[in-house]
Amino acid sequence: MMPDIPAWIALPATLLLIVGGLLTLVGSIGLLRLPNFFMRIHSVSMGNTLGVGCVLVASMLIASAVAQRPVIHELLITLFVVFTAPITAIVLMQAAIRRTKPPKQ
Amino acid sequence: MNAVLHASVWFAQLCFALAMVNAAIAMMRGPTAQDRVLALDTLYINGMLTLLLFGVRWTSFVHFEVAMLIALFGFVGSASLAMFLYRGEVIEP
Amino acid sequence: MSTLLRHLPVLPIVLPLVSGALLLFLPQGRTVLRSSVALLSTIAQVAIAAYLLYRLIVPQPGLLEHGVEVYVLGGWVAPYGIVLVVDRLSALMLALNAAIALPVHVYSLAHWDRVGVHYHSMLQFLLMGLNGAFLTGDLFNLFVFFEILLSASYGLLLHGSNAVRVKAGLHYVAVNLAGSLIFLIGVALIYGVAGTLNMADLGVQWAAMAPEHRSLFEAGVGILGIAFLIKAGIWPLNFWLPKTYTAASPPVAAMFAIMTKVGVYALLRMGSLLAIPEAPAPFAGPWLFYGTVATMWFGIVGMLAARQLTRLVSFSVIVSSGTLLAVIALGVTSATAPVLLYLIASVPAGTAFFLIAGMTERLRVNSVTEENMAPQPTTYTAFMAGEPHEVGDNEYDEVGVAIPAALAFLGMAFVSCTILTTGLPPLVGFMAKFSMISALLGAAMDQSSLDAWLLIVSLLAAGFAGLIALTKRGMRSFWSTGRTTPRLRFIEAVPVAFLILLCVTMTIAAGPVMNYLDSAAEWLHEPNAYIHAVLPTREVSP
Amino acid sequence: MTLYLVLLLPFVGALGAGLLRATARNVEAWLAGVVALSCAGILATYYPDMAAGRVVQVAVDWLPQYGLTFGLRLDGYAWMFAMLVTVIGALVVVYARYYMSPADPVPRFFSFLLAFMGSMLGVVLSGNLIQLVMFWELTSFTSFVLIAYWYHRTDARAGARMALTVTAAGGMCLLAGVLMMGHIAGSYDLDRVLAAADTIRAHALYPWLLTLVLLGAFTKSAQFPFHFWLPRAMAAPTPVSSYLHSATMVKAGVFLLARLWPILSGTDLWFAIVCSAGLASLLVGAYAATFQRDMKGVLAYSTISHLGLITLLLGMNSTLALVAAVFHMLNHATFKASLFMAAGIVDHETGTRDLKRLGGLYHAMPITATLAMVAAAAMAGVPLLNGFLSKEMFFAETIFAGEALWLRILLPATAILAGMFSVAYSARFIRQVFFGTAPGELPRTPHEPTRWMLLPSATLVLLCLLVGMLPGRTIGPVLDLATRAILNGERMPVYSLKVWHGLNMPLLMSAAAFIGGLAIHAWLTRLGHPEGVLTPLFRRFDGKRAFSILQVRLTRGATRLVNGISSTRLQTQLALIVVAVIAAASVATLGQLKVDLMTELAQIDPAFALLWVVGAACAIGAALQAKFHRLAALIMVGCAGLVTSLTFAWFSAPDLALTQVSVEVVTTVLLLLGLRWMPKRLAMELRNRDTMRARVRRVRDATLAIVAGLGMAMLAYVVLTQPAGPGIRDFIVKNALPGGGGHNIVNVILVDFRGFDTFGEITVLGIVALTIYKLLRRFRPAPEVMTSSAQKRDPARELPDPRDPVPKGVMLVPAIIGRLLLPMAGVVSVFFLLRGHNAPGGGFVGGLVMATGFIAQYLVNGTLWVESRLRIHPQYWIAGGLLCAAGAGCLAWFASLPFMSAIVWEPKLPLLGKLHLSSVLVFDLGVYLLVVGTTTLMLIALAHQSLRSHRRPAEAEEMTSVRMVR
Amino acid sequence: MKRIPVLLPLGLAVLWLVLTESLSWGNVALGLVLGFGMVLSFQNLRPVTPRFRRVHVGFGLLFKVLVDIVKSNIAVGRIVLGLTHGREVRSGFLDIPLDMRDPHGLAVLAMIVTATPGTVWSGLADDSSVLRLHVLDLQDPEAWIRTIKHRYEGPLREIFE
Amino acid sequence: MELIYSLAVGIFCACGVWLLLRPRTFQVILGLALLSYATNLFIFAMGRLTLDRPPLIDPNVVPDASMFDDPIPQALVLTAIVIGFATTALFLVMLIASRGFTGTDHVDGVEKDE
Ligand code: NA
Numbered sequence A: 001m002m003p004d005i006p007a008w009i010a011l012p013a014t015l016l017l018i019v020g021g022l023l024t025l026v027g028s029i030g031l032l033r034l035p036n037f038f039m040r041i042h043s044v045s046m047g048n049t050l051g052v053g054c055v056l057v058a059s060m061l062i063a064s065a066v067a068q069r070p071v072i073h074e075l076l077i078t079l080f081v082v083f084t085a086p087i088t089a090i091v092l093m094q095a096a097i098r099r100t101k102p103p104k105q
Numbered sequence B: 001m002n003a004v005l006h007a008s009v010w011f012a013q014l015c016f017a018l019a020m021v022n023a024a025i026a027m028m029r030g031p032t033a034q035d036r037v038l039a040l041d042t043l044y045i046n047g048m049l050t051l052l053l054f055g056v057r058w059t060s061f062v063h064f065e066v067a068m069l070i071a072l073f074g075f076v077g078s079a080s081l082a083m084f085l086y087r088g089e090v091i092e093p
Numbered sequence C: 001m002s003t004l005l006r007h008l009p010v011l012p013i014v015l016p017l018v019s020g021a022l023l024l025f026l027p028q029g030r031t032v033l034r035s036s037v038a039l040l041s042t043i044a045q046v047a048i049a050a051y052l053l054y055r056l057i058v059p060q061p062g063l064l065e066h067g068v069e070v071y072v073l074g075g076w077v078a079p080y081g082i083v084l085v086v087d088r089l090s091a092l093m094l095a096l097n098a099a100i101a102l103p104v105h106v107y108s109l110a111h112w113d114r115v116g117v118h119y120h121s122m123l124q125f126l127l128m129g130l131n132g133a134f135l136t137g138d139l140f141n142l143f144v145f146f147e148i149l150l151s152a153s154y155g156l157l158l159h160g161s162n163a164v165r166v167k168a169g170l171h172y173v174a175v176n177l178a179g180s181l182i183f184l185i186g187v188a189l190i191y192g193v194a195g196t197l198n199m200a201d202l203g204v205q206w207a208a209m210a211p212e213h214r215s216l217f218e219a220g221v222g223i224l225g226i227a228f229l230i231k232a233g234i235w236p237l238n239f240w241l242p243k244t245y246t247a248a249s250p251p252v253a254a255m256f257a258i259m260t261k262v263g264v265y266a267l268l269r270m271g272s273l274l275a276i277p278e279a280p281a282p283f284a285g286p287w288l289f290y291g292t293v294a295t296m297w298f299g300i301v302g303m304l305a306a307r308q309l310t311r312l313v314s315f316s317v318i319v320s321s322g323t324l325l326a327v328i329a330l331g332v333t334s335a336t337a338p339v340l341l342y343l344i345a346s347v348p349a350g351t352a353f354f355l356i357a358g359m360t361e362r363l364r365v366n367s368v369t370e371e372n373m374a375p376q377p378t379t380y381t382a383f384m385a386g387e388p389h390e391v392g393d394n395e396y397d398e399v400g401v402a403i404p405a406a407l408a409f410l411g412m413a414f415v416s417c418t419i420l421t422t423g424l425p426p427l428v429g430f431m432a433k434f435s436m437i438s439a440l441l442g443a444a445m446d447q448s449s450l451d452a453w454l455l456i457v458s459l460l461a462a463g464f465a466g467l468i469a470l471t472k473r474g475m476r477s478f479w480s481t482g483r484t485t486p487r488l489r490f491i492e493a494v495p496v497a498f499l500i501l502l503c504v505t506m507t508i509a510a511g512p513v514m515n516y517l518d519s520a521a522e523w524l525h526e527p528n529a530y531i532h533a534v535l536p537t538r539e540v541s542p
Numbered sequence D: 001m002t003l004y005l006v007l008l009l010p011f012v013g014a015l016g017a018g019l020l021r022a023t024a025r026n027v028e029a030w031l032a033g034v035v036a037l038s039c040a041g042i043l044a045t046y047y048p049d050m051a052a053g054r055v056v057q058v059a060v061d062w063l064p065q066y067g068l069t070f071g072l073r074l075d076g077y078a079w080m081f082a083m084l085v086t087v088i089g090a091l092v093v094v095y096a097r098y099y100m101s102p103a104d105p106v107p108r109f110f111s112f113l114l115a116f117m118g119s120m121l122g123v124v125l126s127g128n129l130i131q132l133v134m135f136w137e138l139t140s141f142t143s144f145v146l147i148a149y150w151y152h153r154t155d156a157r158a159g160a161r162m163a164l165t166v167t168a169a170g171g172m173c174l175l176a177g178v179l180m181m182g183h184i185a186g187s188y189d190l191d192r193v194l195a196a197a198d199t200i201r202a203h204a205l206y207p208w209l210l211t212l213v214l215l216g217a218f219t220k221s222a223q224f225p226f227h228f229w230l231p232r233a234m235a236a237p238t239p240v241s242s243y244l245h246s247a248t249m250v251k252a253g254v255f256l257l258a259r260l261w262p263i264l265s266g267t268d269l270w271f272a273i274v275c276s277a278g279l280a281s282l283l284v285g286a287y288a289a290t291f292q293r294d295m296k297g298v299l300a301y302s303t304i305s306h307l308g309l310i311t312l313l314l315g316m317n318s319t320l321a322l323v324a325a326v327f328h329m330l331n332h333a334t335f336k337a338s339l340f341m342a343a344g345i346v347d348h349e350t351g352t353r354d355l356k357r358l359g360g361l362y363h364a365m366p367i368t369a370t371l372a373m374v375a376a377a378a379m380a381g382v383p384l385l386n387g388f389l390s391k392e393m394f395f396a397e398t399i400f401a402g403e404a405l406w407l408r409i410l411l412p413a414t415a416i417l418a419g420m421f422s423v424a425y426s427a428r429f430i431r432q433v434f435f436g437t438a439p440g441e442l443p444r445t446p447h448e449p450t451r452w453m454l455l456p457s458a459t460l461v462l463l464c465l466l467v468g469m470l471p472g473r474t475i476g477p478v479l480d481l482a483t484r485a486i487l488n489g490e491r492m493p494v495y496s497l498k499v500w501h502g503l504n505m506p507l508l509m510s511a512a513a514f515i516g517g518l519a520i521h522a523w524l525t526r527l528g529h530p531e532g533v534l535t536p537l538f539r540r541f542d543g544k545r546a547f548s549i550l551q552v553r554l555t556r557g558a559t560r561l562v563n564g565i566s567s568t569r570l571q572t573q574l575a576l577i578v579v580a581v582i583a584a585a586s587v588a589t590l591g592q593l594k595v596d597l598m599t600e601l602a603q604i605d606p607a608f609a610l611l612w613v614v615g616a617a618c619a620i621g622a623a624l625q626a627k628f629h630r631l632a633a634l635i636m637v638g639c640a641g642l643v644t645s646l647t648f649a650w651f652s653a654p655d656l657a658l659t660q661v662s663v664e665v666v667t668t669v670l671l672l673l674g675l676r677w678m679p680k681r682l683a684m685e686l687r688n689r690d691t692m693r694a695r696v697r698r699v700r701d702a703t704l705a706i707v708a709g710l711g712m713a714m715l716a717y718v719v720l721t722q723p724a725g726p727g728i729r730d731f732i733v734k735n736a737l738p739g740g741g742g743h744n745i746v747n748v749i750l751v752d753f754r755g756f757d758t759f760g761e762i763t764v765l766g767i768v769a770l771t772i773y774k775l776l777r778r779f780r781p782a783p784e785v786m787t788s789s790a791q792k793r794d795p796a797r798e799l800p801d802p803r804d805p806v807p808k809g810v811m812l813v814p815a816i817i818g819r820l821l822l823p824m825a826g827v828v829s830v831f832f833l834l835r836g837h838n839a840p841g842g843g844f845v846g847g848l849v850m851a852t853g854f855i856a857q858y859l860v861n862g863t864l865w866v867e868s869r870l871r872i873h874p875q876y877w878i879a880g881g882l883l884c885a886a887g888a889g890c891l892a893w894f895a896s897l898p899f900m901s902a903i904v905w906e907p908k909l910p911l912l913g914k915l916h917l918s919s920v921l922v923f924d925l926g927v928y929l930l931v932v933g934t935t936t937l938m939l940i941a942l943a944h945q946s947l948r949s950h951r952r953p954a955e956a957e958e959m960t961s962v963r964m965v966r
Numbered sequence E: 001m002k003r004i005p006v007l008l009p010l011g012l013a014v015l016w017l018v019l020t021e022s023l024s025w026g027n028v029a030l031g032l033v034l035g036f037g038m039v040l041s042f043q044n045l046r047p048v049t050p051r052f053r054r055v056h057v058g059f060g061l062l063f064k065v066l067v068d069i070v071k072s073n074i075a076v077g078r079i080v081l082g083l084t085h086g087r088e089v090r091s092g093f094l095d096i097p098l099d100m101r102d103p104h105g106l107a108v109l110a111m112i113v114t115a116t117p118g119t120v121w122s123g124l125a126d127d128s129s130v131l132r133l134h135v136l137d138l139q140d141p142e143a144w145i146r147t148i149k150h151r152y153e154g155p156l157r158e159i160f161e
Numbered sequence F: 001m002e003l004i005y006s007l008a009v010g011i012f013c014a015c016g017v018w019l020l021l022r023p024r025t026f027q028v029i030l031g032l033a034l035l036s037y038a039t040n041l042f043i044f045a046m047g048r049l050t051l052d053r054p055p056l057i058d059p060n061v062v063p064d065a066s067m068f069d070d071p072i073p074q075a076l077v078l079t080a081i082v083i084g085f086a087t088t089a090l091f092l093v094m095l096i097a098s099r100g101f102t103g104t105d106h107v108d109g110v111e112k113d114e
């Protein structure tokens, strides 16, 4: 069970979690709502960036509070996500360009 | 205060689950292969976020490794799918 | 010395693994070195198995003093850790395995070990898997060893891959993957109910199990039983078997002769340990018996229909599996020792037969060339330690120097194997069949069991059908006019001769052999001794 | 002990003969002859014992647990038969020496002949019924190879096979019968069985065992309706026929009937079966013999007839008939062997045995003719010859055999009829060969053969005469001691062996037979002897044809049946497995499981439910898409894996989640690498989808799938809702830290408690990787795959040049980032490896991370680029890993602990402090190395397939040079 | 004789320390060993290594990127939810001339572009002179070009070239 | 939760069996993959379901079996995952080879109707 967490940590964490959840959800809604792949790929990166960021910060806050020391290894996740996301994005985009007629500018 | 935090965890978890459902729908629907790959990528990210939430929910560190692994190598699956779509094979000569 | 001896039970597993791994380090070009390392390992396994048997027959203080040795791996006693158990049955199986491995190994040195890469490693891994399966006292560990021997068998089946092998291999792999999943489900269910994986402990748990758990446990055992039966080749789950065995290269098929017996062994072992107070429903029901008799008849019909020697022998393997299982399933206690004799008689015969088939293939002029194709230039140089060279683009190219009277030898070997397989006098196959029927007659005549009669008739029919089919096949191979002069190598003839001599020895020493088997059967029917050896503090009260 | 020599010598001789050179005809013959005569000589030394009515027995235990001893039992009857076997054997050897052509490979002949002699002696001398059956089958086998001696001839092969099939089948029946007898008697020992004769006859299964034993005897002795193999066996060289098919092997059946006579006879059933078989054979044989063209054919059918006579006598349940039977066994052996020899001489000298082509040989070969005439007369039952005596006894017995009126008429009438035919064919045999004129040119000019070839025949004819004229002096004692031995001295009948018994009924019958026979012969001669193997009357009962038709039908039927009850389709096989599993689980659980759905509904977590909505959708989607949208299905399966992994994490299994995720990634790449080689789906298959059969099959599969799914769900649910028993986990949890030294219990189990499983599991991985490598080395892709993939390739893009430090354009950024990932992956992998014992991770995950790092290099840089800069040698990683793990296990031996025991070493180092080194870590390192090796080997070997298929020879050369420069 | 890389091994050592969450001497040493070991063993696979000039510029860039990420997240979120006040969203490709040639600089630029919702990296000329972006809401192409070139490319060139 | 979990196992199993019985090699391999997920989940279920009790020992607390999820099924699943991975890889290569040798991706190596 969750030990007591001071409010000055719990409050921002709560906010971050809610924002992160919403951002990710909105991003995924874009997957369904936006008309073509080239637009959908943008909405997904919402969850990829700020959504992840919010949850990570929240997690860091709470973990630090619980462990009574700064817990920063969540940063690694940020690092890895930022690092690797371009690979998929670039190649996938190229694939889409080759496989479809891009919409007119 | 914990109750609020707990509720927000619960809420976020629901959000991610719904996001996963959206992604799954997108994956079923397609219509193109790249859409499905994108959906898979989204699922991976949401899975990772769900794991991070476990950490908050149960204040344990044990799920961090899994999340980190997804962050580091979750891309390999979708990237190789993308490569396959892009050039017809995953690994070029 | 005596403390070192205590580690003997684990050596049949570790030794082939280490030598198989070492072979990967040796450059592919050093054929002689590689063969010697592998052969040494096989010989050592023969020696170990023989020594274990010796200790069982002539008990001495120390190792196997009380007819059973429990090797506690990692120092974690059963049921918490994994144990290896050497008892009369497992030692027998070890010896049987070693006894066919050595000739097969020698035989393949003539040519077959070079038609593809890593043959020796694969063979060693297969031996490791077989030895492990016979030794282990833990159900999940049994699964692991099944996987080892299966994956090695995949590799060996595809050795010298051609279209036929790959096609057969696909089915073989698919069926066995399904079988492995079934195995896992069965083991899991058993653990879920009994909370343990040690086979002896399972016997204990089963005897004391609450009624509401029994049916789940029985379901687990039933599912597990199906996995064993697939491996043992029961009809109608055995359609993969003739195809696979026919497609495999001769030494590999020869080694496969013992693979079905692993399933039989597992059933025998589990059946023995779960027999108190009464066998679980899937083990006890008559369906197993009828299934196995159907298997026998399937094999019989298949033998009559087979047009190819290897296919015929494959069906005879099915018959022998069916026979073993049928006798076990009938539950005639006095037939256990005879059925073990049948086991140790039929396996070397099957092995020798596959080896002979490999040689008689040559009587027909190179017929396999269409399957062979030169491998494309490989590109592995970048990450492999030098491209291993293969000689075997044509599987039958190096036929070697003819030994005198090659045809006579082949003919005599064929006849001996026919006699062994069909259970005709005077070799050990007959002794086995005779003693089985003799034991079954007890049930048939004194308890007027129709099932026993059915089995007796099937046994005789199997022998007769085998005779008809094999003479037809043999006449076509040896007495046809259009064949070429047979040429065979000494190194191929010796293993066959060895196997036949082994059977002859067993024939002559039938009495002592039967003494051993009697004690093994007695041991199987008295699982408390096994349980007590593995779990010193527990016992099952019937 | 010398008795053993009698049995041993022939087999040793056979071995010796087999090893001699093919041209050593004289040595072979000497060897065989000496063996036969030595045996006879040894046997002769036992005559005093026999005469005194003693039974000589020697035995050693063979399979004592089952009552099988290896023993010899020599009584009068066995002695008589053994003498017959050895003496005639010696004569046949002499005959064969001159009969066989120099071109024939005689070692095989004499070797098999001696082996047969040994087997026959074994049958005769066995004191144990099982042992008797063993030798019985051996005679079948040796006779098979002897008949097929000239195996290049179709008729020889077919005849041999038929003989073997029939006699071996009989042998099986005999075995069954003997086993039953032994079981009732409590022993297979002949004496004990004889002692239990009354019990056996009274047993409920007596009819069965009698039938089985008789089947054995009748097949061996060619009794109707199993007689058909014998004429076909005439394809054997004539010495074989004269030995096996007159004197010895075919006598084994009647020998056995007489041997078991005290046990089995005396019942109505015995009378009915044995007499009818004997009677039928007697008639059929005699009748058929009359119409044969082949000299040996006549003799073969006559043999059937005479054996029928013996059988009939044995069936009469009278001791006097038994004496007659034994007597006729001897007589028949002598005259028939002699006649076969004569037939062989004729064949040898003229080149044919066809009665139609032969004639007038008396002038060319008078001695042969004389010998043949005497022997034929004995066969016909002419007075002053041995055949007459036994036939008289037979006639006498037929009169008194039955009590019923019809029997009292039928039996004598049949006997006379058979006698008439016997006279007819004997007369014809002699007349058509030796008298009259040959219709045409013979293949060879006939002349008398060498004297040595005539000697055996002459000896036998002499015996016929001696016995015929002085029966009491010559054969009397032998017959007496033989019969006495059979009957065990009790119930010995009173009989007299005189040539002249006065004018009595039998003599009248003989006369009638003689006159009738000559009449038949005359009548048939006028008709010109109808053609054909058998007259139209017998066409329907042609056993030979029936046999061959049966054989063809058997093979065809078996093929059809085996195709019917098996399947080559993988789908069927897998469906059967599924059915079997469902059935096995149902047998145990049907109606036994209590499923309570209500208790659980409250605790459902909506997020988890949604997660599984995703999982289920992906699984079902994959199931539906896998055929036509493979990539989509693959993605969905990947998603299902992710959901699985999250589920593990959800329910407190981080290690599983970790492993599942990393495996998932690698598997996706793997499947993708394979996808490239799959063919395009064709429109044709779309059409196939809607055929009726396809639809039925789909419904069937869907039903199976749903039942299987429901079953598994139910099993899982029932277990999940039951409390877990104590099991072994408490011990493991308590000992993980103190005993296993790790905080991560799962890891402690993996490397310590159940480290042996892991040890095996990594072996599996290694084996599979090597197998994949093996398989791919010989791989050749389908041509159209290569072209289609070339088209997929962007025509504007060139293959990356291994010399470029960075790729141009699109792949630049992925390459730069990907390359940085490798060292990062290395560090992370070591992290997982080292901390695995205390936290989620371990060698397996670590290895997969490292391998994924390598794969990422291939992914972004291409194969050639990577491999021109880095050699991974996965094979060494695999070997190293295995040895490392095994070595870690063996370390324990140095501490006198069992394999895989954890050994801990905690050295104190300056600066670094106390280190915790454990063999467990070494073991995990082995796992790590192996996983790196296998994963890279699998994936890279697959990736190389593209390289191989794209590479042209010139390019290949260039690339090699590139590599050399590096 | 190649330059022995220092920065990456140190970075890896830091990665190790963050992962293990321990600052004991032994752990630091192990981290350094691992960092150098990994980098040196795979050195062949990294023929091009970055040269950092003005690292401090990076902090400013990081801040700017974070702000842009938040902004663009909001913008994209509105588009997804249809909160565009009826304005039609025109998405399309946009070619941007680049002066930066350093591959590592380009890689970081790719990370930035990817991390910022609304833009996706969709191609690079073979000589790296032109970058093609896909932009979700392409109102003012010139503004996008300016943003990329001045806000991101400039600082990156300062760092890497 | 138990109900959802069981249904999940059942659905995976059903889809796996369905695919396993299909005629195309790629369908079979995906079926095997799904079946092995189902099997792994099933094995895991044999330790019952627990939340927030990963089998990681806190050195300050005396361990008790009830404090942790049953670690043994977890270890078994790990082995099963690994072996499943290996066999999937093998089967994949088999089907590629079969395709190369026979020219078709039908499981029987011959084009047949479904
Ligand atoms: Na972006």
Ligand code: NA
Pocket: D651, F044, F045, F047, F048, F049, F050, F069, F070, F073
């Ligand atoms: Na659990």
